[in-house]
Amino acid sequence: MALLSELLPQGGIARRVLQPRNLMVYAHDVVMAFTAFIAAFFLRLGPGFLQDRPDVLESAATFAGVAALTYLFTGLYRHVWEYVSAKDAVNILRTATITVLLFLPAWFFVTRLETLPRSMPFISWFLLVMLLAGPRLAFRMLKDRHARGAAVASDATPILLIGAGAEAEQYIRRAGAGTRIVGMVTEIYGDRIGQMIHGVDVLGRIEDIARVVANLDARGLRPEKLILVGPNINGGTVQKLLDVATVLSIPLQRVRSDDGTNLTPRPIVIEDLLGRPQSNLDRAAMAAMIRRGRVLVTGAGGSIGTELVRQICAEGPAHLALLDHGEFNLYSIDHEVRAKYPALSCATLLADVRDSALMRDIIAREKPDLVFHAAALKHVPMVELNPLEGLLTNAVGARNVADASIAAGVKTVVMVSTDKAVNPSNVMGASKRVAEIYCQAMDLRRMGTRFITVRFGNVLGSAGSVVPLFEKQLAAGGPLTVTHPDITRYFMTTHEAVELVLEAAALGPTRNDEGAIYVLDMGPPVKIMDLAKQMIFLAGKTPGADISIQVTGLRPGEKLTEELFHDEEPPVATDMAGVLIARPRTVDHAVIAAKMAALEDACRRRDETVALALVADLVPELRRNAGAKPHLKIVK
Numbered sequence: 001m002a003l004l005s006e007l008l009p010q011g012g013i014a015r016r017v018l019q020p021r022n023l024m025v026y027a028h029d030v031v032m033a034f035t036a037f038i039a040a041f042f043l044r045l046g047p048g049f050l051q052d053r054p055d056v057l058e059s060a061a062t063f064a065g066v067a068a069l070t071y072l073f074t075g076l077y078r079h080v081w082e083y084v085s086a087k088d089a090v091n092i093l094r095t096a097t098i099t100v101l102l103f104l105p106a107w108f109f110v111t112r113l114e115t116l117p118r119s120m121p122f123i124s125w126f127l128l129v130m131l132l133a134g135p136r137l138a139f140r141m142l143k144d145r146h147a148r149g150a151a152v153a154s155d156a157t158p159i160l161l162i163g164a165g166a167e168a169e170q171y172i173r174r175a176g177a178g179t180r181i182v183g184m185v186t187e188i189y190g191d192r193i194g195q196m197i198h199g200v201d202v203l204g205r206i207e208d209i210a211r212v213v214a215n216l217d218a219r220g221l222r223p224e225k226l227i228l229v230g231p232n233i234n235g236g237t238v239q240k241l242l243d244v245a246t247v248l249s250i251p252l253q254r255v256r257s258d259d260g261t262n263l264t265p266r267p268i269v270i271e272d273l274l275g276r277p278q279s280n281l282d283r284a285a286m287a288a289m290i291r292r293g294r295v296l297v298t299g300a301g302g303s304i305g306t307e308l309v310r311q312i313c314a315e316g317p318a319h320l321a322l323l324d325h326g327e328f329n330l331y332s333i334d335h336e337v338r339a340k341y342p343a344l345s346c347a348t349l350l351a352d353v354r355d356s357a358l359m360r361d362i363i364a365r366e367k368p369d370l371v372f373h374a375a376a377l378k379h380v381p382m383v384e385l386n387p388l389e390g391l392l393t394n395a396v397g398a399r400n401v402a403d404a405s406i407a408a409g410v411k412t413v414v415m416v417s418t419d420k421a422v423n424p425s426n427v428m429g430a431s432k433r434v435a436e437i438y439c440q441a442m443d444l445r446r447m448g449t450r451f452i453t454v455r456f457g458n459v460l461g462s463a464g465s466v467v468p469l470f471e472k473q474l475a476a477g478g479p480l481t482v483t484h485p486d487i488t489r490y491f492m493t494t495h496e497a498v499e500l501v502l503e504a505a506a507l508g509p510t511r512n513d514e515g516a517i518y519v520l521d522m523g524p525p526v527k528i529m530d531l532a533k534q535m536i537f538l539a540g541k542t543p544g545a546d547i548s549i550q551v552t553g554l555r556p557g558e559k560l561t562e563e564l565f566h567d568e569e570p571p572v573a574t575d576m577a578g579v580l581i582a583r584p585r586t587v588d589h590a591v592i593a594a595k596m597a598a599l600e601d602a603c604r605r606r607d608e609t610v611a612l613a614l615v616a617d618l619v620p621e622l623r624r625n626a627g628a629k630p631h632l633k634i635v636k
Helices: 002-007 013-017 020-045 056-074 086-111 120-153 166-174 206-218 235-248 270-274 283-290 303-314 327-340 356-366 380-385 387-408 427-445 466-475 494-510 528-538 589-604 608-618
Strands: 157-162 179-186 200-205 225-229 252-255 294-298 319-324 346-350 370-373 412-418 450-456 458-460 480-482 491-493 517-520 549-551 571-573 579-582 633-635
Touching: 020 056, 020 120, 056 086, 086 120, 157 166, 157 206, 166 225, 179 206, 200 206, 206 235, 225 235, 235 252, 235 270, 270 458, 270 491, 270 528, 283 494, 294 303, 294 356, 303 319, 303 327, 303 370, 303 494, 319 327, 319 356, 327 346, 346 356, 356 387, 370 387, 370 494, 380 387, 380 427, 387 412, 387 427, 387 589, 387 608, 412 427, 412 494, 427 450, 427 589, 427 608, 450 494, 458 494, 466 480, 466 528, 480 528, 491 494, 494 517, 494 579, 528 549, 589 608
Parallel strands: 157 179, 157 225, 179 200, 225 252, 294 319, 294 370, 319 346, 370 412, 412 450, 450 517, 458 491, 480 549
Antiparallel strands: 517 579, 549 633, 571 579
């Protein structure tokens, strides 16, 4: 058999059958088919049927042969019995049905079915289903009982599951011997209270957790952990659960796996508290936009650019060009892409968007259908100290990419903008507003390239943002620094932001919204002081007692509150989930083009006064904030 296996083509059906475990299952199922047919005659004709009908053995052998061929088609023998599921049950029903439907015409050519009782096909089908499903189900039950028995017999950790849906069912099935699930509470499946999932009781709703824990404690089953399962729970609910867990002195953890494979609970992190239920995105349109297309991403090594690249790669583009000015960041994302998608056609371009000639050359050579412009200098204090560099990268660089894209006939250009472009108090925000104005003017020209400008707020965990800063300060033992006790910001996870960027990119060109700005729905703003306190709590510390918070004063260019819309751009709802539209405040293309040329000239000549005057002319709402005098205030 081993020699025959080597001679068979790699990956062929016969080779798969000859795998030892598959062969054993395959032989079992063939025997079950033979047995089902014999048993059907026994039920129909009684114990002495073989004496009267010796041809039954020949019929049964034919039935088993047909079943053997059917198994090769349906692949029933390849399903692992330990994890038999509803899909396997459907496959068993399909296999039995095909077997009977193929046997009848085959046996008709031999006997014209004259000796076959009319009820035999139905009885045979039923018995075949039972004999195929029964051993599988018994094996699965034995394994599950063994696993549960081991868990009860050992010093397992009692846990209370928060959730009673498909994710909870999956977690219960895969729970290890070190876990004892003593019950479940639910947020949305109220009708399941009093019912069981794999022997685990649904004991109440989320708001009943304190009572449920008290009842379990009275029975000697007090949970040592609360495990939250489910991917689509908003941050407000997680915050309430964390408050309850703190009062009960029971740690709260979360299982969140997009692919259903990693079911290891992890501590609650700040993203869980600020997250929102996932938007109902048009993923088909997003996939169609990218699949088999040519895509170029500027700023590919940055926080947004990296996540863009990851989600783009997952949709299978024909070609992907990665462009960034930072060597190490570009190396990192290039290495990741080539390791995970070795067959993907990919170009790695170390280039600066401030070089207009180079942008024209690259985009003409790469011939992208879609350009995502995410390259930018984004740190407000750094740009405030180096305004000409910020203007050259954020404003002139955006113009260079836009002009090169039109010259190369790119279908769609997506420019990533920021809430700091609204009523800016700093050069960084003003430079992004200039870039918005230019792309809006280009979109209104209707020269064959659509410009989609997407505006959103802070991204959790992005390089240099407040959350990584707080994490470093916590690791060092504090203090955490907040520039003002009342400062607020909009937050969104990187993954969520990029998904909504792709949504706008996919559906924007199909709409008649030339010059509009697509604004991501960021939810309510978050008070940074509350964020700092929450991160201290999540680290198992007490604000003021274990870790202090220092108020240091607003930095140059920093605002107390950010805005997503200008007063003259009232938000307009769209049919795109999580995306709003800011109606355009536009500038004539000839005007903006001339002023952009003058702005570049002033920046190249290092004439900061002229450059900032041009920006102030283009963005009259700019009110630069010099920042408060640095001071320290300890917050208890």
